Amino acid sequence: MQRIILTFTLILLSLVQLSCQTNDKTSILLIAVDELSVADVNCNQEQGAGSRSGFHLLCKESVRFTHAYTPSTLSVPTLSSVLTGLYPFQHKVRHNGGPGLAAEADLSSELAVRNGYRTSFFSGGAPVFRKSGLNQGFELFDDNIVPNFNSFFRPLKKTSAQFLQWLKHDAGSSPFFSILYAPDLAYTTTVTTTDLGETRNLSFESQVDEFDESLYDLLKQLKEQGRWDKTTVILVGLSGHNVEERSGELSTTNLHSENTQVALLIKPAQSKKRDEAIYWKIDQNVSLVDLGRTLYDLLGETNLDGDNSDFPSHSLFGVLKSPVAHWPEDRTILVESGWAAWRNAGPMKTAAISNHVLYINDEKPKLYNTLLDRFEVNPLPLLQESILPTTTKLQGLLRKYQFPAYIDPNSEWMTKMSLPFSRWMRADQEALLLRDLKRLSNNQPRSLDLLNWTAQIALNQKDWDTLKNLGTKNKITVWQYVGEKNLNIKNAKTSDACLTLLTMKELESSYLKECGDPLFLELIDWLRADVRGLSKETQRKKFERSFKNYMLDQEIQRANIAMGLTWDTSRDNTFAPSRVELALHLPELAKVRAQAYKALATIDEED
Template sequence: MRPARGLAPLSAAGLALAAASCGGHPYPELPPAQHVVIVSVDTLRADHLGCYGAASAHTETFDRLAREGVLAEQAVAPAPITLPSHATLLTGLEPWHLGIWHNGLYRLEDRFETLAERLRSEGFETAAFVAGAPLASGSGIEQGFDLFDDAIPDLESAGYEEPSRTAESVTDAAVAWIGSRPGGGRRRFLFVHYYDPHAPYSPPPRYLEDAGGTGGAEGFVAYQGEIAYVDDQLDRLVRALEEHGWLDRTLLVVTADHGEGLMQHGELTHGLFLYDETIRVPLILRYPGLPAGRRIAPVVSLSDVVPTVLEALGLALPEGLDGQSFWRLAQGGNPAREYAFSESRLGSIEYGWAPLRAVRTGEWKFIAAPEPELYDLRRDPGETKNRFETARKTAGWLSEQLERAFARIAPDRPRALDDAELGRLQSLGYFQGGAPGTARPAQGLADPKRMIRVQQQLHIASFEIGQGRYRAAEKRLRELIARDPGNLAARCRLADAWVAMGLLGPAERVLSQALELTKGDPRRSAEVLWRLAGVHRRRGEYDLALRAYEKHDTLVPPSAASIAMRARVLHLAGRTEEALALLEHWLERSPRSTAAWRELARIAEDAGFAGRADEAWRRVLELHPGDTEATRKLARKD
């Protein structure tokens, strides 16, 4: 058990404002916050925090902030997956209006204004410290930040256990930034992202032990250990805000992008289902003058955070936001919304199953699926008894709300993933069969709840591959293919296991079989071709690899990543000038492409063209300040 911790009490002004309230009357007008800090803890279930009812949780910091601030009891994520949910958190627009349904496959387009862009235009200094690959530069989340620190270790060097950076590393960087900027003076926006509760769960040993586990513990206990570890790092962050004069001038928002299944309803991690274990998230506001310890029962959405922050800062709200401010509700006013909406297309995108949509009120949740679901959340918070057949009128009313909310949907324009991006995301359990086509209409598609066993086996196989247990993964995937010969995902993951074992011949054969399954679906074919090209590249068959990469680029629009890979193969084949020319031609049309400048620098350096390499590394650093590889390469020249 960790010792209890406490901060200095709220300022005298804050106490006076709190004392001015009585009963259920709205609180008086609060002075605008000078700064705003948003902390997002990836994959954090609300019901695993003490302040949300988890009696055995070691979450003293979260609990203290809830006592000192306002807690939303029914905060809803718009998607059970990292990038779509964070895009909503930082724009106030729903994922289906942004056109973002998955990690990696989509990006936040420049035409959408982020909170960071708006605040920078108002004179704020903006900084972000990001822990997980789905939010790294290129995701679009970086828009508007003066400093965007995503120094995430490369997957190949970091290994499976850390395709992200630890909460301690993130906090070290954020605390250093806070320490160099006193609380007075220029207004500031700080965004801090922690990733540790995301699978695979590997908390530092003492946190695992405190949670009741051992070195081999998995699942619930290790997940609790990760949360306790983040809680300690959040304490460090809050103390830095206090020590440097920020805290009593700052609106602090602590939330999460989604939760975690932990085998409730059969889901091991997250992304597929829309039950509360994955879409109900913690949401706490702390600001002097807010009624300490207040709990708000009406439903709110992560899309409401941007308008709430803007109102708290005394800034006008832009037109067209999906979110609605709950700043007045936090002070004792009336709720701004009755419904919150969520969508999951992971099953459709990755497996060809039906997409899911949900609408939630304070009392009911309706899930639109091939087999519709309706839950009475007050009587059945665990969502175990489907009331669809016995409460058709309620289901019909909620279905109408859902249809209105999704009447306008952005075009579905996924992008191609490169080898490294695909590897990162697969190590986290996504894209088990590559990054296949766009979401399909729900009619006639399998209901994900009837297919959960398949996803469980693919997730387990993915984790086994990442942990080096290739034979176990091979056995599991062979059995899955024997039961379901048309399962493209199982064939692709089996190829990954064989590539990791050095069995390139079998990997090539199973990918050739997978290619037959993708006829008529260009995007699925492209992703299989990408893997097949990788097999040829590893075998030194550069002509075959190049042809596969080139065919890939005829099936999907070429990207900086695919151009970089083609250039790499040309260089390996001894055609270095062609490689450099290909990259330079691409950079003429896309001069801000970090991936292309990075590959140009690497190839030029390897070929002995020092001047061209240095210039390319400088461009990488220009586009991505703090880039560790570019900084290291240029430092050697000084």
């Protein structure tokens, strides 16, 4: 009996010890935000009573890094660096397309699982999906975003709600390691409202205000649930943003500070209450690769493989306890953009930073003293004597790792990527978009993309002269035919194998095979159901669902163009009028068109 009691006591003590160990662990919440630069989080601004600012809550208890740099201008490579503590050239993810992070990569999320943490990742939308490989180590990787015609992303407010539900029902009292990805700030044409129900203007600043309030609600919930003190909360920008377009630079390949210097605030967990909250700033240069090493440190792993003496990374764990940085100010930080190589528009673009010297590795290198030239508008001579040793070091490192000198994309790329997001995405600017596309297409007459984009917007705007002229000039007879029919030009004819099915008395299978356009054939099955011996109502519903999916895909393609082609979409980036759209714009199908487009707004309710 004594032996049984002793055994039971030992088991009980082991369980108590295990429980204590689990409870001693602190949680980690990382909120990763596209286009959140260091300038967007103002910790010096006084907040009035009743202000709902998540930035302010964090500022009061955080270590703020004023010179944090992203390793890449693209989201997926940067998140890969945050989860591995490695630069993109080390983990091999250089852009937002496939194949993504390799399965053999060791992620901090996997370490968290091994150490008994509950893990989750909530994505707000493109380009961060499971196919990126970022799902490794997360028990829940929630990328279930269903885009619609009003929104292509899940705002932080909804993402936070999903996270809090998971926290309540799955994580419980266990320590957790969670990431929330928020693309909110990129969508400057999204309508938001204040608490008073007032509609904000459409601007980047309005999106920041909406995000700030959503962040406040999330952090307040953590406080009310008693999780705040036991959670390290990290707010990090994955990229900056261009307040004004920089001449000769695409936003996707811009390696100047406005696009690479990002917000980074870390609110450390505290096992016991401090007399004063942690509130200081670190002005030395850091990379988000350092943040990756810090996550390992927070999870109890300090000896990481893969460090590089030329581009060293350092855990930020020490400065969460004392405002003294222990890494050299002149260490080299690497920044890159793999966009041009991904899109076959040019090679990788790289830059190196040491202390206050920025070296951009272009075909004609650019050198800046960021201390004296804050906005980087006055490049220095490469032989500037005062910083020549630093310049020589940076040049040597980039050559050592065979990073090629960057050559600007050809004039077609520079032209077609020149229009701002709002021009593409605001309905009240579509007429101006057409005007701009016509001008750009005239300047680049051999650009197939610009031709297709101009034709699509001309169709949307019912600019029949432009559609007809584009068809005539480029020998695209379907465009010419639809334009002429709407201009009431006599003898307008088409020999297109699909469009002729609209008027044929007999629909033989051989004619149907010649069309070869599945969506158009579904339209024919609806319109010619009597001839085909089909149920008209059944075929109508079938077509409307397929048409809705097609039109939604078109809108996604359009948004991707507006974003600078940074998404890995499901098909080629073709944004051009389809036969179905063209056919529905024929005068004789006006009623059919009205019914089909009306169905786009109601089909979701039926689902």
